Ligand code: GDD
């Protein structure tokens with residue numbers, strides 16, 4: 187009864203220009219391992235659920251890339267959204283679809299763009315969460331020991347009880363820096379890994395409680411799932427969905443959230459810094475992927491096409507990245523500005 191839903195419709199804006207609308211980061215082999223991020227994500231569920239029970243939710247425009255990179259998926263296992271509405275509708279669609287096939291299903295929802303180094307431990311934690319979620323009306327998430335007040339994550343305050351599955355007191359999505367610092371100092375918080383485990387009945391019940399409009403939309407579309415009318419009905423459902431994340435729309439509000447603390451070598455490859463921190467560095471602490479000659483340069487992350495020679499001189503702590511028709515050179519400490527660059531670049535055309 188175990189299912190996996192891989193969310194793969196994001197465009198990874200903070201990782202621009204390497205991650206592009208036309209080729210988002212989950213389809214890249216970001217760390218040069220020979221497998222792309224989405225392939226690694228599917229690989230790590232080996233043994234958790236059969237391949238026929240892995241679903242990928244993405245945009246119509248990425249169907250081809252998805253099929254090419256995960257050839258075992260049938261058409262029914264690639265759920266194409268008519269538009270991007272953040273993670274709540276993405277999870278809603280997959281949940282109501284799976285429910286129609288198997289009302290007893292237990293679902294693991296996973297982002298397509300993370301790395302997890304300790305795969306054995308990951309599978310153990312997932313099994314614990316699955317076991318709990320199959321027996322209780324519980325929304326379970328994996329929690330990661332935080333290392334710094336990162337404002338890009340959700341923060342989970344948990345109750346100090348004995349078991350492996352801890353009751354969550356509060357869930358705060360992307361706090362401001364001040365709040366994040368307080369959370370870190372207090373010690374009883376973990377980061378939300380963005381990996382969720384629940385039964386299909388618990389998640390659809392939570393939708394009806396906290397996202398009633400979206401629940402209603404998917405409920406009415408459900409009778410057409412797995413039929414020729416699915417696309418039309420889905421468009422109608424999506425037109426009723428707001429753009430909202432599962433974290434803001436549901437996890438912050440629900441009172442049956444639980445966390446399984448997990449030491450799994452987790453990293454969200456969300457930003458340039460995280461790529462830098464997860465790659466092999468040369469003697470000058472540069473992370474270099476490309477045809478590069480570097481003089482007197484250190485602490486840089488460089489990702490450029492192999493067929494272009496790049497010469498650096500005197501750079502300290504810079505991101506240098508070229509992909510397709512864009513070259514970006516940016517101080518690593520300013521990486522939060524990348525979203526702004528993308529917006530401005532889009533305007534410029
Ligand atoms: N299909 C689909 N459609 N997928 C989407 C969409 C969408 O509209 N939007 C985002 N995704 C996918 C992304 O590709 C990614 O794999 C995953 O959903 C999570 O979205 P992000 O946009 O990367 O979320 P985040 O990183 O800002 O925040 C989430 O993850 C953090 C950990 O990495 C939250 O769950 C945080 O609480 C959490 O700490």
Ligand code: MG
Pocket residue numbers: 297454456
């Ligand atoms: Mg992310």
